[in-house]
Amino acid sequence: MIRKLIDLIAGNAVPAIFIIISAFAIPLSGFSASYLVQELLTRIGRNSFLILSLLIPIMAGMGLNFGMVLGAMAGQIGLLFIYDWGVVGIPGMVLACLIGTPIAIVLGVFCGAVLNRAKGREMVTSYILGFFINGVYQLVVLYLMGWVIPITNPTLLLSRGYGVRNAVSLVGIRGVLDNLIPAVISGTTQTGQFLSTQGSGAFLMFQLPFFDGTIRIPLATLLLIALFCIFIVWFRKTKLGQDMRAIGQSQSVSDSSGIPVNRTRIIAIVISTVLACYGQIIYLQNMGTLNTYNSHEQAGMFSIAALLIGGASVSRASIANVFVGVILFHLMFIVAPMAGKNLIGEAQIGEYFRVFVSYGIIAIALVLHAWKRNREREASRRSLRGNRGGR
Amino acid sequence: MINRFIQNAGWPRIIIALFLLGLFIAAPFVGVRVDTSLSNTLVRFGMNGVMVLAMIPMVQAGCGLNFGLPLGIIAGLLGATLSIEWNVEILARLIELGAQYKISWLNEAFITTWREPIGFASAIIIAIPIAVILGWLYGKLLNRVKGDEMMIATYVGFSSVSFMCIAWLLLPYKNPTMVWGYAGRGLRTTISVEGYWLHVLSDALSVNINGHLYIPTGMLIFFAVMAIIVWIFMRTKTGTAITAVGSNPEFARASGVNVDKMRTISVIMSTVLGAIGIIVYEQSFGFIQLYMGPFYMALPAVASILLGGASVNKATILNVIVGTFLFQGILTMTPSVINSYLQTDMSEVIRLIVSNGMILYALTRKVRAGR
Numbered sequence: 001m002i003r004k005l006i007d008l009i010a011g012n013a014v015p016a017i018f019i020i021i022s023a024f025a026i027p028l029s030g031f032s033a034s035y036l037v038q039e040l041l042t043r044i045g046r047n048s049f050l051i052l053s054l055l056i057p058i059m060a061g062m063g064l065n066f067g068m069v070l071g072a073m074a075g076q077i078g079l080l081f082i083y084d085w086g087v088v089g090i091p092g093m094v095l096a097c098l099i100g101t102p103i104a105i106v107l108g109v110f111c112g113a114v115l116n117r118a119k120g121r122e123m124v125t126s127y128i129l130g131f132f133i134n135g136v137y138q139l140v141v142l143y144l145m146g147w148v149i150p151i152t153n154p155t156l157l158l159s160r161g162y163g164v165r166n167a168v169s170l171v172g173i174r175g176v177l178d179n180l181i182p183a184v185i186s187g188t189t190q191t192g193q194f195l196s197t198q199g200s201g202a203f204l205m206f207q208l209p210f211f212d213g214t215i216r217i218p219l220a221t222l223l224l225i226a227l228f229c230i231f232i233v234w235f236r237k238t239k240l241g242q243d244m245r246a247i248g249q250s251q252s253v254s255d256s257s258g259i260p261v262n263r264t265r266i267i268a269i270v271i272s273t274v275l276a277c278y279g280q281i282i283y284l285q286n287m288g289t290l291n292t293y294n295s296h297e298q299a300g301m302f303s304i305a306a307l308l309i310g311g312a313s314v315s316r317a318s319i320a321n322v323f324v325g326v327i328l329f330h331l332m333f334i335v336a337p338m339a340g341k342n343l344i345g346e347a348q349i350g351e352y353f354r355v356f357v358s359y360g361i362i363a364i365a366l367v368l369h370a371w372k373r374n375r376e377r378e379a380s381r382r383s384l385r386g387n388r389g390g391r
Numbered sequence: 392m393i394n395r396f397i398q399n400a401g402w403p404r405i406i407i408a409l410f411l412l413g414l415f416i417a418a419p420f421v422g423v424r425v426d427t428s429l430s431n432t433l434v435r436f437g438m439n440g441v442m443v444l445a446m447i448p449m450v451q452a453g454c455g456l457n458f459g460l461p462l463g464i465i466a467g468l469l470g471a472t473l474s475i476e477w478n479v480e481i482l483a484r485l486i487e488l489g490a491q492y493k494i495s496w497l498n499e500a501f502i503t504t505w506r507e508p509i510g511f512a513s514a515i516i517i518a519i520p521i522a523v524i525l526g527w528l529y530g531k532l533l534n535r536v537k538g539d540e541m542m543i544a545t546y547v548g549f550s551s552v553s554f555m556c557i558a559w560l561l562l563p564y565k566n567p568t569m570v571w572g573y574a575g576r577g578l579r580t581t582i583s584v585e586g587y588w589l590h591v592l593s594d595a596l597s598v599n600i601n602g603h604l605y606i607p608t609g610m611l612i613f614f615a616v617m618a619i620i621v622w623i624f625m626r627t628k629t630g631t632a633i634t635a636v637g638s639n640p641e642f643a644r645a646s647g648v649n650v651d652k653m654r655t656i657s658v659i660m661s662t663v664l665g666a667i668g669i670i671v672y673e674q675s676f677g678f679i680q681l682y683m684g685p686f687y688m689a690l691p692a693v694a695s696i697l698l699g700g701a702s703v704n705k706a707t708i709l710n711v712i713v714g715t716f717l718f719q720g721i722l723t724m725t726p727s728v729i730n731s732y733l734q735t736d737m738s739e740v741i742r743l744i745v746s747n748g749m750i751l752y753a754l755t756r757k758v759r760a761g762r
Contacts, residue, residue, distance in 0.1 A: 117755035124458075124541040128750045131690070135743030142740065346577075349557055356553035363546035370536035370543060 014361065015311045018328040021357075022335065029338035036334065038215045043330040044323070045178060045218035046286040048225045050279035051303045051322045053272050055232055058317045059241070060268035061248030064304050067111040067126035067269065071276025072296035073137045074104035079173075079281060079290055080141070080164060084153045088172030090180065093285060096173075100277040107133065108273030112266030119251075123314070123366075130300060141292060164292050174288035178218035185215040221282060228275075229319050244268055248315070305329060305358040314369040332357065403752050404700060407717055407745065414724035421731040426604040428723055434593065435719035437610035438675045439695065441617050442668030442688070443715045445661045446696045450706040451625065452657035453637035454533055456697075456750075459544035460689035461552045462525050463665020468555075470518025471670055471679050472578065474510050475587050476566045481513050482506055511588035511674060518666040525551075526662030530655035545689075552686050559681050582679040593675045610675060617667065618708050624660070633657050637704055668692075694718060694746030697753040721745060 026036070050068070057065040078100035082092045111129055118125040145151050146162035158165055235241045243264050246254045255261050280299055284290050307317060310325020333354060340350020418425050442460065449457045474481070482502050489497025502509065529547060533540050560577040564570055569582045583589075595609025624630045635643040636653045644650050669688075673679050696706055699714020726738035 114751065114755055120538070121541065121754060123539075124545065125751065125754045127542070127545065128747050128754065131743060132747035132751055135740055135747060138740045138743065139737075143737065344561075346560065349560055352553060352556040352560070356550060356557060359546055359550040359553050363543060363550045366539065366543045366546060367532065367536055370539035373539075374535065374537055 012311045014309055014365065015324055015328060018309055018332065022328065022331050025332065025335045025339040028342050029335035030342060031335060031338065034215055036331070039334050040327060040330060041215065041217055042178075042286065043333070044326050045221035045225070046283050047303065047306065047326050047330070048322060049228060049282050050276060050299055051307050051326060052225070052228055052232065052319070053275035053279050054303060054307055055317055055319070055322070056235070056244070056275075057268050057272045058312070058315065059236070059248055060244040060265055061251070061315065062115060062265060062268060063123040063126075063314045064307070065126055065269065065272050066123060066300055066304065067115075067129050067133075068272060068276040068303065069130040069296045069300040070107040070111055070133050071100075071104045071273035072280035072299040073133060074100040074107055074273070075277040075280035076284070076290060076292070076296060077103055077137075077141070078277070079170060079284060080145070080156065080168065080292075083168060083170065083172065084151050084156055086153070086172070089176050092173045093176060093281060096281050097278055100281065101274055104274040104277040105270055108270030109266055111273060112269035115269060116262045116265055134297065137296075138293065166292055168290040168292055170284055170288055170290055173285045175286065177221050177224070177282060177285050179216075180220035181223075183217040183219040185217065218286070221286070224282070232319060240264070240267065301358065301362075302329070305362055308361055308365040313365060315373075329358075401700065401752075403749060404698060404717075407698060407721065407749075411717055411720045411724065414721070414728045417732075418724070418728050421728055423727045423731060424603055426601075428727060430603070430605040431723045432716065432720045433611070434605070434607050434675060435723055436715050437593070437607050437614055438672045439668075439691065439719060440614040440711065440715050441671050442665060442692045443695045443699075443711045444614075444617055444621055444708075445664035445668055446692060446701070447621055447625070447706045447708070447711065448633065448657035448660040448664070450696070450701060450704060451630075451637045452633045452654050453640060453704055454654055454658060455541040455544070455703055456693045456753075457544060457658075457661045457665070458541055458689045458693065459529060459548040459551075460661075460665045460692055461548035461685045462529055463522055463662035464669045464685040464688055465551055465555050466522035466525055466662065467514075467518045467666035467669035467673075468679060468681060468685065469521050470514045470516075470666060471584070471673055472564065472569060472582065472681075473517045474514035475569060475582070475584070476564055477513070478506075478510055478566075478587060482509065485509065507588045507591045511591045511670070514588065514670050515667055518670060519663055522663040522666035523659055526659035527655060529662060530658030533658055534651045534654055548689055549686065552683065556682050578681050580680070580682050580684070582681065584673055584677060584679060588674050589677050591674050592671060607675070610671065613671060617664070618711070621660075621664070622708050629653070629656060690746055690750070691718065691742075694749045697749045698745075701753075702756060703753055718746070 050072075053068055053071065054065055057063070075096065078096035078098070081099050082088075082096045085095075087095050111126065114129055115122045115125055140149070142163045144162075145164050146157045151157055151162075151164075156164055156168060236245070243254070243259045244267075246257070246259055247261055247264055251261050276299070280296065283299065284295065287295075306325040306329040307321060308325070309329045310321035310323070312318070312321035312325070336354040336357075337347045337350040340353060341347040343350075415425060415428070418428055442464075445460060445463060446457050449455065485497060486499050486502055488494070489501075532547065533544070536543050562578070563576070564578055568586075569578050571577050571579055592610040592613050593607040596612070597608050598604075598606040625634065632643065632648045633653045633656065635646070635648055636650050640650050643653070669685070695714040695718040696710055697714065698718050699710035699712065701707070701710040701714070722738065722742060725741045729737050729741075
């Protein structure tokens with residue numbers, strides 16, 4: 001029993017550390033519970049889809065897909081076009097997805113093909129590939145748009161007549177998915193009365209006692225994410241999903257049992273890229289502003305850090321890891337600057353701490369994974385040698 | 392003959408070399424002086440050369456490309472900032488030592504004339520032990536993660552840079568030229584080295600012809616000295632053992648080489664060279680860039696050595712020289728030439744595509760001998 005408990009904690013050391021950090025940082029930050037819950041709900045809706053897109057390549061044994069930024073860029077190109085054409089609301093989002101999908105598929109096939117040439121170092125390759133495609137993306141968006149690619153809306157372009165501006169306001173689709181099904185949780189006021197939610201236009205209302213303020217729930221986004229989780233669960237059981245898991249276990253065995261390894265790996269990356277494209281569109285409809293040259297860069301790093309904080313490893317990740325990760329990571333995201341300010345008197349320190357933790361956690365997760373794999377390799381070699389080699 | 396040359400050099404390298412040549416030819420037609428461009432290229436070559444050189448030991452030892460270069464850079468930054476912080480004390484202490492041990496030439500006049508080179512040397516002397524310690528730890532870490540070095544190196548670099556962001560704010564630096572004026576603590580994001588060791592190497596023995604062609608002789612000599620040191624080191628017994636470990640670890644172990652020790656030595660050496668490299672860079676650039684400054688500094692260095700023809704597990708001094716010259720040449724020429732032609736600054740985009748394209752090319756190349 002105690003052994004099991006120790007195993008549980010040891011197996012989930014990273015989330016455990018984060019829970020402890022949060023336990024100290026939350027009181028220090030001085031934020032109210034309703035504020036935190038509201039922020040967390042928003043961020044779950046905003047980020048989960050992006051993080052979920054990482055699961056399938058992990059299943060196929062390709063590690064963390066740093067190439068997901070390719071999909072994010074495809075999504076952004078879709079968003080730039082709908083802005084230019086003035087399509088707003090849900091139709092705008094759908095159109096952005098439709099434009100983004102073929103771009104994401106092409107980029108995904110390219111990424112998959114490149115990764116097949118770099119087996120064994122997929123992560124570093126996909127990471128550099130992200131930078132490379134970022135260069136191509138900048139070439140397209142900063143020079144070709146408005147020059148070769150027709151852009152009619154002058155507010156999208158830089159004053160020189162071509163190239164997209166640095167920040168694009170996505171006011172047309174801002175929050176359309178989040179507010180599609182308005183839902184509100186309302187708490188009690190200080191005197192113990194339930195807050196009135198009449199006139200808030202909410203479609204669904206929940207009332208909870210012992211709770212201050214109101215919380216808006218991005219219900220439609222959460223439903224979409226739930227649907228997507230079901231898709232992943234179903235996908236694992238399909239022939240393709242099983243093939244991917246087999247490849248994740250051993251490429252050579254899969255190959256000899258007739259699974260087209262390279263093709264399946266490309267499919268895994270394509271799915272991931274397309275989903276990252278949708279994820280980025282969902283993310284940006286919540287943010288409401290597109291930082292043309294930065295938004296995608298952060299997407300990859302933050303998603304990967306969140307997934308790892310949720311207890312995933314390079315070779316194993318579940319849906320639960322995604323949600324635990326997004327909650328813990330963003331909890332720290334919210335409270336760290338305030339906690340830093342209240343503790344040392346400088347918000348900048350909390351901010352740097354957060355950046356440090358995001359990178360540090362990726363580093364630690366990668367180290368633990370490689371370490372474990374090397375130990376297993378050593379152990380299996382020793383077992384082949386028999387007992388006599390028991391150094 | 393031509394075919395063999397192409398095969399040896401590789402298509403990407405030839406295309407980029409031709410592109411650079413084209414830029415130099417096109418330069419006069421768009422009103423860019425070739426001699427100015429050439430001296431800019433030389434200055435940048437000298438600035439970055441040592442950091443590119445830092446790639447060699449780790450590549451040769453089979454640790455892959457040192458994406459963790461920022462760790463060495465941090466050691467260099469510590470050395471640089473401490474040399475400024477303690478500048479007065481160091482100079483005073485040297486005069487004291489001269490008096491104490493009756494060294495007649497080590498007097499006040501000597502120190503005053505040579506205060507800038509002494510400051511520069513003190514930066515390097517402070518940086519080296521820090522780099523050795525960090526490199527040793529980093530090497531121990533990389534020994535445990537064989538096969539995944541590059542990805543982990545990247546994130547070791549990133550996390551150390553972001554950790555140092557906190558440290559730069561909290562470390563008790565006092566020198567008013569370095570700390571924020573209003574708070575009185577916390578280092579500034581960029582610190583000028585003017586008055587300490589600005590251009591000590593660049594301007595030493597520098598040649599200036601007709602006001603346009605400037606050759607930073609001192610910096611180039613320094614690079615040459617470092618290159619020769621690395622060249623000699625790679626030919627010593629230890630260096631040969633390092634190369635053996637990189638080419639075939641099993642074979643190296645069978646012939647009695649301590650694989651982990653050799654890898655650690657190579658990582659320490661890489662880190663030390665990175666530390667020296669950034670100090671050389673700063674004395675020419677004129678500023679110490681702290682906080683997120685060193686974040687992406689590994690990528691240009693990695694791209695340079697690959698552009699010079701190195702692969703993930705083999706690199707020579709020639710690769711460093713050719714690669715740094717080509718890479719820095721393109722960085723210098725594209726803004727000036729292409730901008731005057733197209734009236735826009737495409738250099739950043741070209742840099743991104745060329746440098747990362749080069750790294751991708753190297754990573755996806757089928758390596759003949761398995762590691």
